[in-house]
Amino acid sequence: MPKNLIIFGSSRNDGGTKEAVEAVFGNRNVPAIDLLTQNISYYDYNNAHENDDFFAVIEEMTKADKIIFATPVYWYTMSAIMKTLFDRFTDLITVKKEPRKMLKGKECYVISCGADEKMPICFEEPFSATCNYLGMEYKGCFYYSTKIAHGEKQREINAQRELAAAFGENF
Numbered sequence: 001m002p003k004n005l006i007i008f009g010s011s012r013n014d015g016g017t018k019e020a021v022e023a024v025f026g027n028r029n030v031p032a033i034d035l036l037t038q039n040i041s042y043y044d045y046n047n048a049h050e051n052d053d054f055f056a057v058i059e060e061m062t063k064a065d066k067i068i069f070a071t072p073v074y075w076y077t078m079s080a081i082m083k084t085l086f087d088r089f090t091d092l093i094t095v096k097k098e099p100r101k102m103l104k105g106k107e108c109y110v111i112s113c114g115a116d117e118k119m120p121i122c123f124e125e126p127f128s129a130t131c132n133y134l135g136m137e138y139k140g141c142f143y144y145s146t147k148i149a150h151g152e153k154q155r156e157i158n159a160q161r162e163l164a165a166a167f168g169e170n171f
Contacts, residue, residue, distance in 0.1 A: 006068045007067060062099055069109070144164065
């Protein structure tokens with residue numbers, strides 16, 4: 001059975017992103033790394049951050065078959081905490097290259113949430129382009145609308161639940 005790993009990148013761990021993950025995975029227990037609990041420094045050209053948690057997170061990613069990035073939409077893109085992780089992927093090209101080789105072929109997915117009914121058109125591109133660059137397979141995104149989930153139209157709520165369950169079949 002493939003090993004799944006969720007990289008949870010929200011500024012709060014009890015909001016819409018958690019709801020979205022629960023909608024996709026239901027009661028299944030999936031290993032997760034909450035980036036709020038990690039000490040990951042911003043990328044810098046002097047690599048003055050070698051004692052943070054970045055490479056420990058990468059090591060866990062190399063052990064997984066399927067990596068799921070879970071983040072809210074903030075200003076049409078991923079959260080700042082998730083972006084910090086993505087910026088540090090540069091270290092896989094300049095500092096330690098071996099883990100990059102171990103990420104090749106990994107399947108990557110995104111679970112996202114936001115207050116709009118539809119995901120912004122530009123949202124997925126940083127994920128798909130990064131996966132392509134690192135040799136990982138980008139498999140798609142499930143967008144969870146908190147507006148729909150907390151709305152009053154049962155038909156829309158049910159449709160979103162069905163989409164979440166269908167996306168969850170990937171895992």
